[in-house]
Amino acid sequence: MSIDGYIGSGTGHPLPLSNAADLDRVDAVRASCDAILIGAATIRSDQPRLLLRSDTRRHARLTHGRPPSPMKVTITAGGGLDPSADFFATGETEKVVYCASAVLNEAQERLGSVATVVDGGQPVDVHWMVEDLHRRGVRRLMVEGGQSLHTQFLTGDLADELHLAVAPVFVGDAAARRFVGDGQFPWNPQHRATLAEVRQVGDVVLLRYALSPRFRAESQEEV
Numbered sequence: 001m002s003i004d005g006y007i008g009s010g011t012g013h014p015l016p017l018s019n020a021a022d023l024d025r026v027d028a029v030r031a032s033c034d035a036i037l038i039g040a041a042t043i044r045s046d047q048p049r050l051l052l053r054s055d056t057r058r059h060a061r062l063t064h065g066r067p068p069s070p071m072k073v074t075i076t077a078g079g080g081l082d083p084s085a086d087f088f089a090t091g092e093t094e095k096v097v098y099c100a101s102a103v104l105n106e107a108q109e110r111l112g113s114v115a116t117v118v119d120g121g122q123p124v125d126v127h128w129m130v131e132d133l134h135r136r137g138v139r140r141l142m143v144e145g146g147q148s149l150h151t152q153f154l155t156g157d158l159a160d161e162l163h164l165a166v167a168p169v170f171v172g173d174a175a176a177r178r179f180v181g182d183g184q185f186p187w188n189p190q191h192r193a194t195l196a197e198v199r200q201v202g203d204v205v206l207l208r209y210a211l212s213p214r215f216r217a218e219s220q221e222e223v
């Protein structure tokens with residue numbers, strides 16, 4: 001996020017925040033995960049590929065019998081996703097769409113050839129979604145935003161670990177998305193979160209918070 005807490009630009013275009021070293025750190029975290037989840041709005045605005053960049057990390061995963069990049073997962077209430085978006089069009093890895101029941105048929109028709117479309121209920125319950133991902137073999141899930149998903153996972157007490165990377169820029173536009181929206185968070189002045197690590201990554205600072213007993217202090221990142 002920016003110094004003033006924004007993760008997007010407010011113009012509908014992606015906001016570059018990470019430096020090269022931080023992008024490599026994120027690549028290492030991705031490599032340690034079974035799946036990466038992002039919101040449908042981020043697919044539409046940022047066109048993320050969500051594939052590992054490093055050949056070494058891709059090969060290491062293959063050596064361990066894992067797919068070269070983690071499974072890609074998204075969630076949608078309206079089903080308005082384009083099958084030609086980079087999220088679907090890139091990588092051999094499995095793609096899963098959790099979709100609200102009301103638009104399931106429509107979404108299956110549009111996305112069924114490029115992804116597994118799952119009836120997530122009405123509305124889609126993120127607690128049920130993570131249990132379903134567990135049934136699909138996902139043990140470590142990386143949630144990469146945007147604001148709506150950060151807010152649901154944190155207010156729902158579903159996150160074990162928070163990586164907050166602060167870039168030395170301001171956005172200063174209330175039309176942009178902040179890291180989280182309004183909500184009742186388990187961490188507050190009466191119950192402070194545990195700061196587990198502070199790491200300088202060039203001009204970006206990484207803050208790692210331990211949010212559950214499942215947090216492991218040693219980094220899960222692969223080389």
Ligand SMILES: NC(=O)c1ccc[n+]([C@@H]2O[C@H](COP(=O)([O-])OP(=O)(O)OC[C@H]3O[C@@H](n4cnc5c(N)ncnc54)[C@H](OP(=O)(O)O)[C@@H]3O)[C@@H](O)[C@H]2O)c1
Binds near residue numbers: 001006077079152
């Ligand atoms: N800096 C970063 O690291 C970073 C990372 C990711 C994103 N971003 C930024 O974040 C912004 C987008 O954030 P956002 O909050 O607008 O969107 P978002 O979290 O990416 O996606 C929100 C969308 O996801 C779907 N969704 C979320 N929760 C749902 C639920 N429980 N049930 C059903 N569908 C659900 C809905 O899709 P439908 O509209 O299809 O129904 C909703 O509109 C962009 O500016 C992007 O650039 C920044």
